Amino acid sequence: MSRVCKMSKNVREVFRLDELKDDIRRNMVALLGNDPRSKRKFSYYNALAYSVRERLVDLWMRTQSDYYDSMAKRVYYLSMEFLPGRFLMNYLTNMGIVDECREIVAELGFSLEELEEEEWDAGLGNGGLGRLASCYLDSMVSQNIPGYGYGILYDYGIFYQSIVNGNQEERCDNWRRHGCPWEITRLDTLYEVKFYGRSETYYDSDGNVRFRWVDTENVMAMPCDILIPGYGCSHVSNMRLWTAQSSREFNLSDFNRGDYIGAMHGKVMSENITKVLYPNDQFLQGMELRLKQQYFLVSATFQDILRRYLKQHTSLAALPEAVAVQLNDTHPAIAIPELMRLLMDVYGMGWDVAWDICTRTFAYTNHTVLPEALETWPVDLLGRLLPRHMQIIYEINRRFLEGVAATFPGDTERLSRMSVIQEEGGQRVRMANLAIVGSHTVNGVAALHSNILQTGLFRDFHEYYPRKIRNVTNGVTPRRWLMQCNPALSRLITQSIGPEWCCNLEKLRELVPLAEDSAFRDAWARAKLENKRLLSRYVLRKVQMGINPNTLFDMQFKRMHEYKRQLLNVMHVISLFNRIKDNPSADITPRTVLFGGKAAPGYYQAKLIIRLINEVARVVNADADVAGRLRVAFLPNYCISQAEKVVPAADLSEQISTAGMEASGTGNMKFALNGALTIGTLDGANVEIMEEVGAENIFIFGLKAHEVAEKRRSGYNPREFYENDAELRRVMDMIGSGFFSPDERGLFSPVYDSLMHHGDYYMLMADYRPYMEAQAAVDALYLDQDQWVRKSILNAANMGKFSSDRSVMEYARGIWHVEPLGK
Numbered sequence: 053m054s055r056v057c058k059m060s061k062n063v064r065e066v067f068r069l070d071e072l073k074d075d076i077r078r079n080m081v082a083l084l085g086n087d088p089r090s091k092r093k094f095s096y097y098n099a100l101a102y103s104v105r106e107r108l109v110d111l112w113m114r115t116q117s118d119y120y121d122s123m124a125k126r127v128y129y130l131s132m133e134f135l136p137g138r139f140l141m142n143y144l145t146n147m148g149i150v151d152e153c154r155e156i157v158a159e160l161g162f163s164l165e166e167l168e169e170e171e172w173d174a175g176l177g178n179g180g181l182g183r184l185a186s187c188y189l190d191s192m193v194s195q196n197i198p199g200y201g202y203g204i205l206y207d208y209g210i211f212y213q214s215i216v217n218g219n220q221e222e223r224c225d226n227w228r229r230h231g232c233p234w235e236i237t238r239l240d241t242l243y244e245v246k247f248y249g250r251s252e253t254y255y256d257s258d259g260n261v262r263f264r265w266v267d268t269e270n271v272m273a274m275p276c277d278i279l280i281p282g283y284g285c286s287h288v289s290n291m292r293l294w295t296a297q298s299s300r301e302f303n304l305s306d307f308n309r310g311d312y313i314g315a316m317h318g319k320v321m322s323e324n325i326t327k328v329l330y331p332n333d334q335f336l337q338g339m340e341l342r343l344k345q346q347y348f349l350v351s352a353t354f355q356d357i358l359r360r361y362l363k364q365h366t367s368l369a370a371l372p373e374a375v376a377v378q379l380n381d382t383h384p385a386i387a388i389p390e391l392m393r394l395l396m397d398v399y400g401m402g403w404d405v406a407w408d409i410c411t412r413t414f415a416y417t418n419h420t421v422l423p424e425a426l427e428t429w430p431v432d433l434l435g436r437l438l439p440r441h442m443q444i445i446y447e448i449n450r451r452f453l454e455g456v457a458a459t460f461p462g463d464t465e466r467l468s469r470m471s472v473i474q475e476e477g478g479q480r481v482r483m484a485n486l487a488i489v490g491s492h493t494v495n496g497v498a499a500l501h502s503n504i505l506q507t508g509l510f511r512d513f514h515e516y517y518p519r520k521i522r523n524v525t526n527g528v529t530p531r532r533w534l535m536q537c538n539p540a541l542s543r544l545i546t547q548s549i550g551p552e553w554c555c556n557l558e559k560l561r562e563l564v565p566l567a568e569d570s571a572f573r574d575a576w577a578r579a580k581l582e583n584k585r586l587l588s589r590y591v592l593r594k595v596q597m598g599i600n601p602n603t604l605f606d607m608q609f610k611r612m613h614e615y616k617r618q619l620l621n622v623m624h625v626i627s628l629f630n631r632i633k634d635n636p637s638a639d640i641t642p643r644t645v646l647f648g649g650k651a652a653p654g655y656y657q658a659k660l661i662i663r664l665i666n667e668v669a670r671v672v673n674a675d676a677d678v679a680g681r682l683r684v685a686f687l688p689n690y691c692i693s694q695a696e697k698v699v700p701a702a703d704l705s706e707q708i709s710t711a712g713m714e715a716s717g718t719g720n721m722k723f724a725l726n727g728a729l730t731i732g733t734l735d736g737a738n739v740e741i742m743e744e745v746g747a748e749n750i751f752i753f754g755l756k757a758h759e760v761a762e763k764r765r766s767g768y769n770p771r772e773f774y775e776n777d778a779e780l781r782r783v784m785d786m787i788g789s790g791f792f793s794p795d796e797r798g799l800f801s802p803v804y805d806s807l808m809h810h811g812d813y814y815m816l817m818a819d820y821r822p823y824m825e826a827q828a829a830v831d832a833l834y835l836d837q838d839q840w841v842r843k844s845i846l847n848a849a850n851m852g853k854f855s856s857d858r859s860v861m862e863y864a865r866g867i868w869h870v871e872p873l874g875k
């Protein structure tokens with residue numbers, strides 16, 4: 053912390069702020085070829101971005117030489133997704149120069165906020181998994197843990213969602229169309245990545261049988277770095293994102309034959325690898341291109357890791373002492389056979405030595421137990437694309453199963469469950485099994501989830517490797533998710549308890565006594581109201597709808613998925629609507645219910661629920677009896693920059709997944725950190741949030757994870773709830789009969805049927821009444837503003853545990869075995 057305070061004293065000097073204005077003008081001319089007298093916001097945003105970035109390059113190089121000089125062990129966070137959002141404000145926040153910059157920009161005739169709005173989000177991820185990776189990079193570098201993120205620079209990130217006639221429509225997210233000032237492209241560094249071909253044996257000079265991978269089709273990987281400044285900027289790291297380039301010798305023979313277009317076709321095809329992010333959240337779409345992307349990331353990254361390592365070491369034997377690789381889910385798990393291949397085929401090691409190095413290098417994080425998300429690849433596909441890897445996987449599996457068979461003699465069922473190769477329904481490679489076998493540590497992302505891994509999904513593995521599967525509860529960075537996104541609240545907190553909280557979130561506990569101070573409560577409520585006003589203006593701009601900041605802002609923002617149960621929230625909205633219609637003079641707590649989230653383009657049911665939300669909104673918002681008491685809106689294109697506006701303005705955070713299905717959740721943490729009260733099930737990290745904030749400060753309802761499992765076993769009958777609950781029956785009948793879709797009566801039948809006729813897998817019917825009761829408690833509490841604000845303060849005050857600084861430190865000490873540099 054002293055580092056941060058020291059920094060802010062001489063921040064003008066360190067970052068040469070006196071020269072910033074001139075630099076912006078200079079970059080307008082030199083880099084952008086624009087006249088500084090033009091008042092184009094986009095050009096000024098770019099000129100500012102370049103001028104900010106160039107102030108970090110020195111610090112970044114110094115950080116890199118610190119790493120080299122200290123021979124520090126490095127962490128490599130391998131992820132198919134990063135979700136950084138916008139960079140400008142994050143750089144300024146972490147550099148501690150937001151206010152200074154605001155003044156300078158004002159002198160140029162702009163507000164900082166309007167320039168900020170010129171930046172397009174870097175949406176290189178789907179949701180939680182990618183955003184977690186970005187939070188972890190922020191926390192690693194802010195705590196001087198030497199580490200890098202490695203990923204893919206997709207030309208098209210997560211699609212842009214618009215709502216047309218109530219339906220989701222996808223547009224491509226060509227986010228770098230106008231360039232991206234944060235990228236540093238390394239045109240001179242290229243690695244070759246191989247695909248296809250075959251594995252052949254040969255004898256080396258000592259007469260040993262060796263393998264080599266030949267007749268391959270090659271693609272080049274070019275790195276692009278984006279700097280990641282730590283808070284206070286004593287360290288600056290980077291993410292290295294790969295982009296595919298055609299290899300130069302590609303199809304030379306076609307050229308020679310005069311087939312110019314044929315040769316170019318190959319070039320274009322190979323560059324397709326990094327074109328587009330697969331837009332599925334927790335659903336495996338087993339496409340060859342996706343596996344190519346995964347191996348492309350892994351192969352390029354390992355060439356880079358070994359190059360860096362071999363600059364300082366002569367033997368690979370000490371790799372695990374210098375390198376820790378974290379696999380963000382199984383997406384990069386092909387790294388395990390890849391490292392084996394490199395160690396054996398390229399560096400000549402024997403199997404046992406190579407395997408020992410491998411298993412001491414890798415750790416794997418699991419982010420979901422949803423069966424449709426678990427990756428398996430057909431053996432013939434994997435074997436065709438990566439023939440040598442397939443051989444290695446077979447051999448890993450053979451040796452592994454030998455060990456299992458020795459421990460559990462005669463238990464063939466167990467062998468077939470644990471095998472890396474799934475036999476039934478055509479041979480497939482189970483990537484989770486491969487990741488577990490090849491890693492020294494496997495972790496879940498919240499206590500409940502890790503427990504489910506140990507006793508459910510990975511139970512056999514937990515019995516075989518009793519210390520391998522552990523928990524590291526997720527966290528979020530307080531820099532972006534409080535300091536940056538919520539200046540009003542941050543200011544109040546800093547005035548009250550000092551600035552240390554942003555690097556030591558546990559400090560927020562000092563707010564606890566202030567919850568009893570009515571002047572502080574008033575100030576807290578004013579900050580919330582200010583944020584609600586800002587959001588109201590945004591909603592008006594976005595969807596041309598006025599919302600009243602004095603109503604309860606009830607928010608559910610996350611990917612659209614049946615298990616997350618946006619539908620349950622809609623059922624509550626319909627119930628409120630009916631109550632108002634039945635009794636127009638009823639005294640009810642005025643609410644604004646806001647939704648946001650993308651559905652995977654092929655996920656029919658999730659898209660239909662978006663439509664339902666919009667149709668319910670149409671009916672509710674047009675009704676004169678309801679006016680002023682209930683309003684509903686779906687905000688299109690939920691993304692990081694939208695979250696930064698939504699999160700600070702929430703009164704109520706909806707975290708209502710079927711218990712046992714949300715691995716952790718991180719939105720739940722962001723909302724509570726910003727003073728929202730949570731209504732939620734005992735799922736994922738909600739369990740730990742309740743432990744921290746106290747059961748009296750959170751609205752918990754519904755089935756628990758073991759009860760869901762028990763009900764599934766013993767037979768669950770959703771109709772029973774329908775028959776015994778008139779209010780629920782009415783809601784279901786309205787959905788099923790076309791009340792919300794008068795022009796297309798059957799439109800929502802699939803929604804109705806999923807609950808009434810197809811078993812209600814996510815148990816909405818069972819949780820409806822408990823949810824309604826919890827919502828009634830919300831309404832009652834909101835009428836007592838003093839108590840509500842008190843609880844709001846206590847929520848934020850007790851969120852210290854959910855800083856990603858804490859999570860990253862647990863990984864560092866317990867899994868990566870690295871210490872912060874300079875300690």
Ligand code: AZC
Nearest residue numbers: 180181419420497714715716717718
């Ligand atoms: C998500 C989980 O659904 C969410 O609960 C968790 O908080 C987040 O990861 C970060 O750990 N999972 C994903 O986004 N995707 C996959 C494939 O699990």
